[in-house]
Amino acid sequence: MGAKGMFVDTSICTGCKACQVACKEWNGLDGAKPHFTGDSYDNTATLSALNWRHVRFIEQFSDDRSQGRWLFMSDSCKHCSQAGCMEACPVNAIIRREDTGNVFIKQETCIGCRYCVAACPFGVISYSEITKTVHKCTLCDDRIHAGLETACAKACPTDSITFGDVDELRVAANKRLATLKGLGQNQANLYGADPNGDLNGLNVFYLLMDKPSVYGQPDKPELPQKRLPTSTGFTVLAAAVTGLAALVNFRSRGAPRQAQGAAKEMAK
Amino acid sequence: MTKIWAVNGNEYHKVADPDYPIVISTYRLTEHHLSGTMSRWLPWLAELMPELFCEISPELAAEKGIKNADYVIISTKRGEIEARALVTKRMRPFKIDGKTVHEIGLPWHWGWQGIAKGDVVNNLSALVGDPNVSIHEAKVFTGNIKAGRKGGV
Structure with a gap:
């Protein structure tokens, strides 16, 4: 069985948030404290330990309103082929399911160190003060191993979220992109659909109607670990410079003492 | 053609009443059901649309000194309510007979409760x-809006 994933076609999302509710219902997540944000119709604000799915609302209008559109994006864990969270976890609590390819946090193993929170390029993983562990979308691990689709895909009334084999979804996504380009939607682009692209492709990938950064996603997602060799080099260099500086310092402190000693000898 | 009940407590505005120059259009959201008596008690739905808000254009907001997420008071002859302001370009002022009419x-x-x-x-x-x-037919009516909270807070 190939990797399972989701294709999120934001061009047909209506922003109804049914996916958010279905996610919470299936995964038994508590409601968050109601809070009016004033950010369009988005009162969830961010992915969190209680919100594994989050619909973003982006209002784009030219000054005279001649051009205007309301963009929606149902965001979740991308189940990256090269998962930063997995690499960062010191206790192997984050695993990749061999048969379905989804990235899964084993709650009983997680020690709550939060290294994965910093290692995720998308800001997906969140720490819970209640469980003292981290949480994120599991790609409905229980459902997909029982032959069902994910709860969000099941609930989506426009099939903006589709679940299936990643290979097949990629074909469908490229076809949809070609259709949109044919309709003159030149800004439409696929995000994470290229297996040779950033993070070797995302198992949950998107068709976006504008640049990823418009949707609060990194245009070029990369793992923070990528900078490790460079920063290690700087650390070693800094240590060497400090050591040398210390040696030089001791030498100059030793010099007057020797001079004093010589003066004492003279006095004798 | 409408049925009206001109009784105490149910006063109607005049046509183009200068005291109530703003068009108020009411509607529903996907997150709640009807008056919300069922959906407002569900945590998963309540968090998605947590509070009464009104959508106003940046032009009207500037005119009335209202900032996004501020409290506003909306009034008609029949009553007044408090809501949060959602300032958005999706709302646009009309030009009617050369006059700007806000919605x-x-x-x-x-x-x-809930x-x-x-x-x-x-x-x-x-x-x-x-x-x-x-059947009730006052989905769209006229009123007024100002910044502030009920009770002058």
Whole structure:
């Protein structure tokens, strides 16, 4: 069985948030404290330990309103082929399911160190003060191993979220992109659909109607670990410079003492 | 053609009443059901649309000194309610007979109890019925808006 994933076609999302509710219902997540944000119709604000799915609302209008559109994006864990969270976890609590390819946090193993929170390029993983562990979308691990689709895909009334084999979804996504380009939607682009692209492709990938950064996603997602060799080099260099500086310092402190000693000898 | 009930407590505005120059259009959201008596008690739905808000254009907001997420008071002859302002370019002022007429959008699902609470929009709307079956027909009406909270806070 190939990797399972989701294709999120934001061009047909209506922003109804049914996916958010279905996610919470299936995964038994508590409601968050109601809070009016004033950010369009988005009162969830961010992915969190209680919100594994989050619909973003982006209002784009030219000054005279001649051009205007309301963009929606149902965001979740991308189940990256090269998962930063997995690499960062010191206790192997984050695993990749061999048969379905989804990235899964084993709650009983997680020690709550939060290294994965910093290692995720998308800001997906969140720490819970209640469980003292981290949480994120599991790609409905229980459902997909029982032959069902994910709860969000099941609930989506426009099939903006589709679940299936990643290979097949990629074909469908490229076809949809070609259709949109044919309709003159030149800004439409696929995000994470290229297996040779950033993070070797995302198992949950998107068709976006504008640049990823418009949707609060990194245009070029990369793992923070990528900078490790460079920063290690700087650390070693800094240590060497400090050591040398210390040696030089001791030498100059030793010099007057020797001079004093010589003066004492003279006095004798 | 409408049925009207001109009785105490159900006063109607005059046509183009200068005291109530703003068009108020009420509507529903996908997150709540009708007046919200069922959906406002569900945590998963309450968090998605937590509070009564009204959508106003940046032009009207500038005119009335209202900032995004501020509290506003919306009034008609029949009553006044408090809501949060959602300033958005999706709302646009009309040009009617050379005059600028503002419209505000007012979703309709709140009440004084539940997890998501808010004022009752029906406190604003007068009783008007359709001529055949007398079903309530004040989905769109006129009113006024100002910055601030009820009780002057």
